[in-house]
Amino acid sequence: MQIYLPIAEMSLNVFLLLGLGGLVGFLSGMFGVGGGFLMTPLLIFIGVPPAVAVATQANHIVASSVxxxxxxxxxxxxxxxMGLVLLIGGLIGSTIGVILFSLLRSVGQIDLVIGLTYVLFLGLVGALMLFESVRALLRRRRRPGAPRKLHQHTWVHGLPLKMRFRKSRLYISALLPIGVGFIVGMLAAIMGTGGAFLMVPAMIYLLGMPTAIVIGTSLFQIIFVAANVTFLQAVENQTVDVVLALLLVIGGVIGAQIGGRTGARLPAEHLRILLALLVLVVCGRLAYEMTAPPGDLYSIATTEGGL
Structure with a gap:
């Protein structure tokens, strides 16, 4: 059953969109990511314009994250x-990111920037996560009872404005999570993601938070960052397709509940390895789409007058 998407100016199968929403919602609940790093490329793969895909699927992130x-x-x-401190940086970064998105769109470079940014960050983060997760798993199997240190103390842990986060058992500078939130918020606006594919590794390896706490905390701050991106994109760029967003949201809400229950049954190391592999698969497909020769080397554009 086809449905017309007014902003994207195309028709797509309703069940395909519901299925995409459910799949990404499931992954959101399982891994603690908003799912935008996967949803945006998937929408682009099925023909949705990149600018519309970035702006619209932020609605899906909000719903699945809630x-x-x-x-x-x-x-x-x-x-x-911790979620509120991360959110301070995220709101500032996402606001600046939407302004940058508008500038790139005005000069006609936004599609290229979106693609290159995805390939760069997904490839880097996925490779680092996979390497560290496999190493930690092997070390744990060799020494099952040995304590595992998630992070090392460096100069960043000597920054001022220290705060105690009892839930995460941390005493660190508030500037560190604010900085992480800022960078992730800016990328969220440009890439159409909640930024959790960067946020989750940063919270685990840089801030030193327990993996079980990271997932729920990451989703909490994603709600507000994605809502801010959606609002600003709708006002500034008019690229939010409400019909597309509604279908993605319906599938996402259901999928997130199932994913949350599934993720709770898996060991932390296995979760991180699965997330790393997923990130690398999406990166590889997107890189192929950008470098593969087009089916038609030439195209003819016509105006409304037929000239």
Whole structure:
């Protein structure tokens, strides 16, 4: 059953869109990511213009993240204090990111920038996560009872404005999570993601948070960053397709609840390896799409007058 998307100016199968929303919502609940790093490329693969895909699927991130947070909150796995500090940087970064998005769109370079940014960051983050996760798993199997240190103390842990985050068992400078939130928020606006594919590794390896707390906390701050991106994109660029967003949201809310329950049963190391592999697969497909020769080397554009 086809449905017309007014902003994207195309028709797509309703069940395809519901299925995409459900799949990404499931991954959101399982891994603690908003799912935008996967949804945006998937929408581009099925023909949705990149600018519309980036702006619209932020609605899906909000809905699936709310659903995922509720699932993790019920198990007391959300550090709201850390989430609020991350959110300060995220709101500032996402606002600046939307302004940059508008500038790139005005000069006709936004599609290229979106693609290159995805390939660069997905490839880098996926490779680092996979390497560290496999190493940690092997080390754990060799020494099952040995304690595992998630991060090393460096100069960043000596920054001022220290705060105690009891839920995460941390005492660190507030500038560190604010900086992480800022960078992730800016990328969220440009790439159409909640930024969790960067946020989750940063919270685990840089801030040193427990993996079980990271997932729910990440989803909590994603809600507000993605909502800010959606609002600004709608006002500034008019690229939010409400019909497309609604279908993605319906599937995403259902999928996130199932994913949250599934993720709770898997060991932390296995979750990180699966997420790393998923990130690398999406990166590889997107890189192929950007470098593969087009089916038609030439195209003819006509104006409304037929000239």
């Amino acid at each position: 659903s995922g947070v509720l699932a993790h909150w019920s198990r007391d796995n959300v550090d709201f204090k």
